[in-house]
Every structure is written in structure tokens, then in C-alpha cells.
Amino acid sequence: xxxxxxxxxxxxYWPVLLKGIGITVELTLVGGVLGVSLGxxxxxxxxxxxxxxxxxxxxxxxxxxxxxxxIQLFFVFFGLPALGLRMGELQAxxxxxxxxxxxxxxxxxxxxxxxxxxxxxxxxxxxGMSRIQTFxxxxxxxxxxxxxxxxxxxxxxxxxxxxxxxxxxAEDLTFAANFIQSRTFRAFETYFAATLxxxxxxxxxxxxxxxxxxxxxxxxxxx
Amino acid sequence: MNDFTTWDILRNLLLAARWTVLLSLVSFVGxxxxxxxxLFARIGKGRLGPAFAKTYIELFQGTPLLMQLFLAFxxxxxxxxxxxxxxxxxxxxxLWTAAFLAEIWRGCVESVAKGQWEAxxxxxxxxxxxxxxxxxxxxxxxxxxxxxxxxxxxxxxxALTSIIGFVELSKAGTMVxxxxxxxxxxYGFVALIYFCLCWPLSKSSQILERKLNVAHRNH
Numbered sequence: 001x002x003x004x005x006x007x008x009x010x011x012x013y014w015p016v017l018l019k020g021i022g023i024t025v026e027l028t029l030v031g032g033v034l035g036v037s038l039g040x041x042x043x044x045x046x047x048x049x050x051x052x053x054x055x056x057x058x059x060x061x062x063x064x065x066x067x068x069x070x071i072q073l074f075f076v077f078f079g080l081p082a083l084g085l086r087m088g089e090l091q092a093x094x095x096x097x098x099x100x101x102x103x104x105x106x107x108x109x110x111x112x113x114x115x116x117x118x119x120x121x122x123x124x125x126x127x128g129m130s131r132i133q134t135f136x137x138x139x140x141x142x143x144x145x146x147x148x149x150x151x152x153x154x155x156x157x158x159x160x161x162x163x164x165x166x167x168x169x170a171e172d173l174t175f176a177a178n179f180i181q182s183r184t185f186r187a188f189e190t191y192f193a194a195t196l197x198x199x200x201x202x203x204x205x206x207x208x209x210x211x212x213x214x215x216x217x218x219x220x221x222x223x
Numbered sequence: 224m225n226d227f228t229t230w231d232i233l234r235n236l237l238l239a240a241r242w243t244v245l246l247s248l249v250s251f252v253g254x255x256x257x258x259x260x261x262l263f264a265r266i267g268k269g270r271l272g273p274a275f276a277k278t279y280i281e282l283f284q285g286t287p288l289l290m291q292l293f294l295a296f297x298x299x300x301x302x303x304x305x306x307x308x309x310x311x312x313x314x315x316x317x318l319w320t321a322a323f324l325a326e327i328w329r330g331c332v333e334s335v336a337k338g339q340w341e342a343x344x345x346x347x348x349x350x351x352x353x354x355x356x357x358x359x360x361x362x363x364x365x366x367x368x369x370x371x372x373x374x375x376x377x378x379x380x381x382a383l384t385s386i387i388g389f390v391e392l393s394k395a396g397t398m399v400x401x402x403x404x405x406x407x408x409x410y411g412f413v414a415l416i417y418f419c420l421c422w423p424l425s426k427s428s429q430i431l432e433r434k435l436n437v438a439h440r441n442h
Contacts, residue, residue, distance in 0.1 A: 003301045066375065066421035067414045068382030075414060078406035156285075163287035163382055167386060174289060187297035195290040202285040 009184045010161065010193065013176075020176030021197060023090070027172060028159040031097030036151065038098055039105020040140065043140075046106060048135070057106065061207045064103035069165045072096050077168040086115070093165035101158045108150045112143030145217040152209035156202050163198070173197060226405045233412055235242040239395030240416050246391060247378045247420075254320025254377070263327035266332055268350070276325065283322030289383050291315045296387045312384035320377055327373060332358060368432035372389050375421045375428075382417070394418060 009016075047059045071137065076099075077092040087095070124134030138201050144151070164172035177194035181187045265276035283291065295318075296311035335358050343357040355392045384396035396413035 061417065062422065062425070064381075066419045066425055068379040068380045068393065070385070071396070071410060071414050071417060074393075074396070074406070075410040078400065079410045080407075081407075082405075082407035091345075160285075160287040163289040164386075166382065174287070188294065188301055191290055191293040191297060195286045195294060197289060198287055199282065199285045 006186060007189050007193070009180065009189070011187055013072060013180045013184075016176045016180060017173070017193070017197070020171065021201070022171035023170065023175075024159070024162060024172040027090075027093055027162050027165065027170070028155070031092050031101055031158060031162070032146060032155050034094075034098040035101025036105050036155070038102030039109050039151075040144075041103060043109035043113055044105035044135065044140075047110050048139075061103045061106050064100055066105070067140060069096065069100055069161050070167065072100060073164060073168055085165070089165075089168045089170040090184060092168055093162070093170040096165070097158055100161070101154065104154050104158075105151060108147050108154060109143060111150075114141055114149035115146060128198075132188065141217065145213070146211045152213070155209060156205055159205055160198060160202060190215065227399070227405075229408070232399055232403060232405070232409055234414055235399055236392060236395055236416060237389060240420070241328045242389070242391040243381050243393075243417075244420070246312060246316065246372070246381045246384065246389070250320050251374055251377050251380070253317035254324055254406070255311070257317055257321035258324030258328065261321050262328045262332070265325055265329050268297035280326050281318045283319055283358060284326065288315070288319055288380055289386060291319055292383060292417070294389050308327065308384070308387050311387055312381070316377065316380060316384070319380065320373075323373055323376070324370065325368050327351045328362070328366055331362040331369075334365050335361045365437050368428050371424055371431060372428035373411045377419050378424070379417065383403040 002215070042057045043063065045053045046061075073093065073096040076096045077087075077089065080087075080092075120138050121134060123137050124138040125131075129137070162172060163174040165172055166178060169175065173194055181190040184190065261276050261279065264272035265280070267273060292311065292315045295315035296306055296308070299306040299311060299314070338356055339361065340353060343353040348356070381391055382393040385391060385397065388394070390398075392413055396409050400409045403409065
């Protein structure tokens with residue numbers, strides 16, 4: 001192997017990388033918040049919603065969970081304009097991520113909701129709570145607390161999966177890496193650096209989500 | 224522009240889907256073997272084995288599959304060989320699959336009650352005997368549903384290999400779109416074919432979970 005590794009380009013291109021990191025973080029943040037919200041709505045619909053809504057949500061969840069994210073992205077960005085729904089690459093990337101996380105989040109949160117004993121609903125009602133209050137305080141918050149680790153790893157998976165959005169020219173970290181390697185021809189070093197940055201992002205995100213879990217959920221009573 | 228009928232589109236996509244199936248099979252089988260080796264390293268007694276396996280799993284689970292594909296594609300090229308896309312794709316997917324399967328299976332082995340280890344060791348069994356006759360048969364029962372479930376991720380993971388130029392279902396979808404200018408139809412079909420590949424796997428994973436976990440069912 002007669003190859004001299006050279007990371008000298010890093011000095012010239014760090015603003016490009018930084019901008020890419022910014023977009024990746026932004027996509028993850030928006031995708032995470034909206035995706036989890038969609039997941040909660042869908043989980044409610046599947047577990048407790050009206051009968052006509054259940055099969056609709058089930059079909060959506062199965063469709064998303066059994067097709068690759070890349071194809072969902074292409075469908076949103078290239079396919080939907082045929083229906084007159086035209087959007088920029090960042091919006092398309094965000095939409096695809098929200099739809100994707102929404103489906104996975106739905107299944108995870110639903111598992112948490114269905115683990116709630118039925119007596120808790122009745123207990124909530126007997127305390128004079130409205131149905132919405134019961135759902136929010138008695139069902140949803142403990143359910144989220146129960147499945148928070150699984151939901152956190154799913155958010156990390158979506159963040160890592162967002163590398164694919166470079167394929168519709170959304171200027172995320174992978175796009176930046178592609179740009180740099182096309183300028184410097186230092187493909188291996190560039191992708192190596194980008195990979196390490198993703199690893200760091202994943203570790204930081206995991207810790208942040210764990211910290212968030214500690215702050216938003218009440219301390220669990222000792223059993 | 225050639226006139227593509229709907230059948231032409233579907234036929235071309237189905238032909239390309241064979242490569243998706245083949246790559247998935249290779250990745251899954253190769254990944255299982257490598258994952259098994261990794262599992263033994265991870266739960267082994269030494270110091271180096273578990274440390275190595277832990278780092279390996281952390282690296283492959285903490286970075287995007289797309290980056291792993293790029294690194295395999297350009298990294299192998301550093302050795303001065305001309306890397307065909309299928310080789311980089313197969314290698315990266317095998318290594319990636321191994322990391323996830325090893326971690327899934329570790330959970331299954333650890334789910335076997337500790338008393339089983341103690342009982343078998345009190346019968347004078349060695350480590351390998353314990354594994355072969357006591358632990359793995361019980362772990363296998365727990366492992367089947369999540370393993371089948373993970374095969375769905377492998378099939379979906381192969382879509383990313385289109386980006387390094389391996390012509391499978393996704394790449395064919397892009398190529399057919401460029402020829403027909405009908406992205407809605409083409410990507411709709413592509414999604415449908417992936418669905419037909421993945422859904423039976425997802426479903427059987429769920430059914431197996433229900434069937435094999437009768438003893439642990441609490442409702």
C-alpha cells in the first residue's frame with residue numbers, strides 16, 4: 001500500500017464541514033420533534049382512536065417500515081411534484097424524515113401505551129380527569145418514560161440515516177464530504193473524517209436524549 | 224425518448240430486484256457468520272475479545288451505513304485494486320450486519336437465566352459444552368424473531384448500495400426514471416417491490432414472536 005495519508009485539506013475545508021454538520025443537526029432536530037409528535041398522534045390513533053382510523057394508520061406504519069428510507073426520500077422529492085406538490089430539497093428531506101420517524105415512533109410508543117393497565121384509565125376517570133387529561137398524564141407520560149430508551153435509539157438511527165439526504169442535494173454533512181472529496185480527491189480521508197463526526201454526533205445525541213429523559217420525566221417511584 | 228409501457232417499467236425493476244435479493248442473502252449469511260464470531264468474542268472470558276467486539280459494535284452502530292459503504296469503496300481502492308461496487312457493497316453490508324446481529328444475539332444469550340450456567344458448570348461441563356448443549360439452544364428460541372426482523376433492515380440497507388453504483392432495485396429505479404420521466408410511477412413500483420420483499424419477513428417475525436414466546440406471555 002503506497003498511499004500517503006493527508007489530512008491537510010481539513011484546515012481549508014472546515015467551514016464546509018461545519019455547515020454540513022449544522023444542516024444535519026437541524027434536520028435531526030426538526031425531524032426528531034415533529035417525528036415524535038407524529039408518532040404520538042399515530043400511537044394514540046392505533047391504540048385508542050376511532051375504528052375507521054386504525055387500519056389507515058396501520059397501513060401507513062407498515063408501508064414506511066417495510067421500504068427503504070432512500071426510496072421514501074426519492075418518492076417525496078421526485079415523485080410528489082407529479083401531484084403538484086413541489087418542495088425544496090431541505091423541506092423534502094425534513095418531510096421524509098418526519099414520515100419515517102413517525103411510523104417507527106408510532107410502533108414504539110404504542111407498545112408503551114398498551115402496557116398501561118386498564119385500571120389506570122378507570123382510575124383517571126374516577127379522579128374526575130377528562131379523557132384528554134387521562135391520556136396525557138396517566139397514559140402518555142408513563143408510556144413515553146417506559147419506552148424512552150427505544151425511542152432515543154430510533155432518533156439516533158434516523159440521524160444516521162439522514163446521510164442519505166445528500167442524494168437529493170440537501171447540503172448535509174455527507175453532501176459536504178462529497179463536495180470536499182470531489183475537490184481534493186482525498187476520498188478516504190474525507191469520508192473517514194465525516195464518519196468520525198457522525199460517530200461523535202451519535203454519542204452526543206444519545207447523551208442529550210438521556211439527559212432529556214431525566215429532566216422531562218418525573219422520578220419513578222420505587223416499587 | 225423511448226416509449227416505456229408500465230409493464231416495461233415493472234419488468235426492468237423486477238430484473239434488478241434479483242440483485243437486491245442476492246445482495247441481501249449474501250449480506251445476511253456472511254453477516255451471521257461474522258456476527259457469530261463477534262458474539263463469542265463479546266461474551267467470551269478474556270479481556271481483549273470483549274473490548275474489541277464492544278468497540279466494533281459501537282463503531283458500526285454509531286456511524287451511517289452510507290459512510291461505511293464509502294469507506295469500503297474508497298478504502299479498498301487504497302490497496303491499488305480496482306474495486307467493483309458489488310465487492311464494496313457486500314463487504315460493508317456483511318460487516319454492518321455482523322455488528323447488529325452480534326448485539327441482538329448477546330441480548331438473547333444474556334436472557335438465559337444465570338442458574339443455567341451454574342447448573343451446567345456443576346455438571347462438569349466446559350465452556351464450549353455449556354454453550355453448545357445448554358445456553359445456545361435456549362438462546363436460539365429467543366433469537367429467532369428479532370433475527371428475522373433484522374433481515375428486513377438488511378434488505379432495506381441494500382438500497383444504499385445504489386449510491387456507490389451497485390445496480391440493484393433502487394439504482395434501477397433511478398435509471399428507469401431518467402429514461403421515462405415518470406418518477407411517481409417508478410418509485411411507487413420500487414417501493415411496492417421492497418414492500419413485497421420486506422413485509423413477509425416483518426410479518427413472520429411477529430408471528431414467530433407470538434409462537435415461540437408462549438411461555439413468557441403474560442396476557
